[in-house]
Amino acid sequence: MQSKFFQSKTALITLIAACAVVFISLGVRQTFGLFFMDFKRDLGISITNSGLAVGIQMLMWGLTGPIFGAIADKYGGHKAISLAFIFYILGIYFLYNGPNTGLFFQLDLGLMVGIGLGGTAISIPMAIVGKHFPLSNRTIAMSFVTAVGSLGYFASPLYTNYSLNANGWEYTLSVFMFFLIFGLLVSYFVRSPSLNESPEKKNDQTVTEALKEAFGTKSYILLVSGFFVCGFHITLVGTHVPKYVIDRGLEDWTAAAILSLIGLFNIFGSLLSGYLSTKMSKKIILSAIYFLRGISIIFFIFLPPSNLNAFIFGASFGFLWLSTVPATSGIVAHIFGTRYLGLLYGLVFLSHQIGSFFGAYLGGLFYDTYGSYDYAWYLAIALSVFAAIIHLPIKEQAVLRLRTE
Numbered sequence: 001m002q003s004k005f006f007q008s009k010t011a012l013i014t015l016i017a018a019c020a021v022v023f024i025s026l027g028v029r030q031t032f033g034l035f036f037m038d039f040k041r042d043l044g045i046s047i048t049n050s051g052l053a054v055g056i057q058m059l060m061w062g063l064t065g066p067i068f069g070a071i072a073d074k075y076g077g078h079k080a081i082s083l084a085f086i087f088y089i090l091g092i093y094f095l096y097n098g099p100n101t102g103l104f105f106q107l108d109l110g111l112m113v114g115i116g117l118g119g120t121a122i123s124i125p126m127a128i129v130g131k132h133f134p135l136s137n138r139t140i141a142m143s144f145v146t147a148v149g150s151l152g153y154f155a156s157p158l159y160t161n162y163s164l165n166a167n168g169w170e171y172t173l174s175v176f177m178f179f180l181i182f183g184l185l186v187s188y189f190v191r192s193p194s195l196n197e198s199p200e201k202k203n204d205q206t207v208t209e210a211l212k213e214a215f216g217t218k219s220y221i222l223l224v225s226g227f228f229v230c231g232f233h234i235t236l237v238g239t240h241v242p243k244y245v246i247d248r249g250l251e252d253w254t255a256a257a258i259l260s261l262i263g264l265f266n267i268f269g270s271l272l273s274g275y276l277s278t279k280m281s282k283k284i285i286l287s288a289i290y291f292l293r294g295i296s297i298i299f300f301i302f303l304p305p306s307n308l309n310a311f312i313f314g315a316s317f318g319f320l321w322l323s324t325v326p327a328t329s330g331i332v333a334h335i336f337g338t339r340y341l342g343l344l345y346g347l348v349f350l351s352h353q354i355g356s357f358f359g360a361y362l363g364g365l366f367y368d369t370y371g372s373y374d375y376a377w378y379l380a381i382a383l384s385v386f387a388a389i390i391h392l393p394i395k396e397q398a399v400l401r402l403r404t405e
Contacts, residue, residue: 027152051364060114062353069342088116143274153263231355261314294384
């Protein structure tokens with residue numbers, strides 16, 4: 001007999017609230033590349049330093065993710081997410097209201113916003129949602145969170161491009177701050193399941209034992225290594241594509257359209273990935289996604305620049321954008337269970353964010369050094385091949401501890 005999709009009322013409320021949180025958090029995050037020219041003109045921030053700030057942001061997002069994950073595992077998801085939103089709000093407030101130049105720019109956009117993303121963006125809300133669902137429905141439920149986050153990716157660049165031209169960057173950031181305050185209120189409802197609501201048996205494993213078990217498992221190490229590439233790809237594209245297409249003779253609205261298409265098509269990619277993850281090998285899905293990303297980049301950089309080619313890239317890369325997340329988190333939950341899913345997926349996501357740091361920073365560095373993004377794209381293609389290969393040896397089976405319970 002097939003079990004109900006929602007095991008409890010809390011599971012439904014948590015899923016809806018988590019979707020709203022990720023919609024806001026990722027929506028704001030997706031737009032920072034559109035501000036680079038305003039920051040350069042009004043604040044004297046070079047493209048390299050803007051890329052560095054986003055790189056620091058990605059690194060802090062990754063470094064604090066396991067910390068917020070541990071807080072969520074121990075004290076509840078709503079407490080971890082609420083705390084992170086406070087950092088996010090302060091970072092955006094100081095970014096438009098000052099101090100916001102020199103070192104303060106790195107502290108605002110890099111450190112504060114990065115810490116905020118560590119607890120509000122995809123990994124922690126999705127991990128909390130995953131705790132409410134059994135293995136049969138887990139990846140589908142988590143893919144809903146990713147898909148709704150993609151709506152933020154879709155809507156936010158369109159609004160941002162309009163608002164930057166009509167109202168200026170300070171006003172645009174102030175509007176973002178109020179959205180983040182709303183996210184803070186909603187985060188109260190992203191609740192971890194009680195013992196009675198959890199679909200898994202009680203687990204008395206300690207944090208130290210969980211970490212030792214994870215890093216003693218080869219498949220986890222491979223997953224951590226492969227997710228580095230995901231971070232490099234999406235941050236290189238999300239941060240530097242706006243400047244790249246303008247340099248190739250296209251207009252600023254085309255850059256915003258690419259980011260919106262990424263968000264729109266990622267909805268379908270995430271849902272399809274979540275569905276397929278219940279029907280076939282997750283590692284095969286991941287390997288295919290990374291390989292196809294490389295193909296998408298090759299066509300984008302070697303075909304003549306045009307709006308049509310730019311839109312095709314936005315759609316194709318968007319379809320592959322966060323479709324890695326349901327399969328990756330699903331493998332972690334399948335192998336180790338959900339007791340420490342926030343922490344263990346947070347560590348996988350740390351690798352993702354280290355990749356994000358290099359994607360953001362090297363993109364800006366290569367551009368300022370060589371006058372183009374070519375070397376960054378070549379590196380992204382090579383990493384696609386690496387990631388496609390490294391996922392194949394992963395063993396998708398629960399650890400002995402779970403198989404003998």
